[in-house]
Amino acid sequence: MARHIVVLGGGPAGYVAASHAAGLGCRVTLVDPKPLGGVCLNQGCIPTKVLVDSCSLLEKVKRAKDYGLRIDGEISVDWSDLRQRASGVISTVGDGLDRLMSNRDVAVLQGRGRLLPGKRVAVEGYGTIEADAILVCTGSSAVWPAGFDLDRKRIATSDDVLDWPTLPASILIVGAGLVSCEFAFIFRSLGLEVTILSRGNGVMPFLDRDLSSVVLREMRKKGITVQTGRAVDRLAVSSRGVHAFAADEPMGAAERGLIAIGRMPNTHGIGLEELGIACSDKGHIPTDDYLQTSAEGVYAVGDVNGRAGLAHAASAQARVAVDHALGLTCEPLNESIIPTAIFTMPEIGCVGLTEQAARSQGHAVECGSFDLRSLGRAHAMGEISGMAKVVADKLTHKLLGLHIIGAHASEIVHEGAVLLQQGASVKSIASTIHAHPTLSEAVLEAAEDCLGQATHKPLRRRAIVNDPVAVS
């Protein structure tokens, strides 16, 4: 059993690895030059969700009259208070992580770590420490290509937004992935003119197409402009603002620009070469099913290995890597069923295969869907935009994917994750009583629809077996 585990990086991969290993009785040293929590807590998942939650409340308050409520006076956004709220949440959660590490006797060294041959790590300001196993959890950073005049004030990445003292009147967002789309809804809700510049045909191409159409429809309804089909290769600042170009053709201008075109792994200067660990073309650290690198006893976990790029996937990998390093019985993760939560407005929860991916993998596919607008609860909440979609194998009825867009989708999706984990049939959903009135009823109805007829959907012609017209 590995007795001393050294973890480089204190994000969702690193701190979870440290906590898990310490809980199993190991001596653990956690190394990070920055406050614990990584990108997730300090710039990513948590601060963006603070903004999303304030914006959702703002949107609701603006519609107070629809709910039979009267709110007198001006409703306005105080950006400085909003930033302060985000900082408050970050410190509260960060303090909790510090206490957790101290409770588990994890030695936290605030410095940059570098791998040395012979399972040793040099830590800035602390010297060299020896380990029985090392976990590299150094995460990722925002990408910005040459040609983008990143000054973090007028042209920025998601890391910089909460440092802005003021909000601009307009913004160009380069990229159409998850981070771009979340920020597009946030900024629009805060009153900015928002333009997304996407090099593809739409937004979030990894989504089931039915869901990405709803996202585009909601963007249109809210006045977010989406320009597709051309890749921005230059983003420049002038006295009049920020200008985007594709092959020297102007693509748009705004007061500020946000670059959200992807993330690159933090592998530079951490000593990989000295251990003979070669990175992939995209710079990630290759790992086996147990997250071990080509160097025995050295693991790479989280964004740095390029397997998933999600905080909860990083944490799940961390537990597997620790168990493996300790020689405990463990199974590789089933990476095909990692749920994704996307906090657009409305939000998205999806897990498993999209209809398009299932077809391209050769499945005979059957799908069912149900619009939230047909649910009483959605009307009571005033949140009728969205749908649930179930993807199943036509021959076996095995559930292949669940995709939801609508209020609380990020919570509801876990029903699908559990069933996919169990290899269940779509009939498991249809035969499970779902409480009324809830938004989860959309999942039940989508499953029924997949099997032939949803209770609250107009009858399908082909399902009317007793129809005298059809029989004659």
Ligand SMILES: Cc1cc2nc3c(=O)[nH]c(=O)nc-3n(C[C@H](O)[C@H](O)[C@H](O)COP(=O)(O)OP(=O)(O)OC[C@H]3O[C@@H](n4cnc5c(N)ncnc54)[C@H](O)[C@@H]3O)c2cc1C
């Ligand atoms: C704007 C935004 C929103 C996001 N929203 C979500 C979301 O809603 N849900 C979700 O699942 N994911 C989200 N993500 C992705 C999520 O943040 C990452 O997948 C997650 O943080 C990865 O965790 P990690 O531990 O691998 O790396 P990180 O969180 O990047 O942490 C790596 C840590 O390693 C440290 N480090 C780097 N080099 C060294 C070194 N040499 N020595 C020691 N320490 C080092 C860094 O200081 C950092 O603290 C979002 C990302 C962004 C940018």
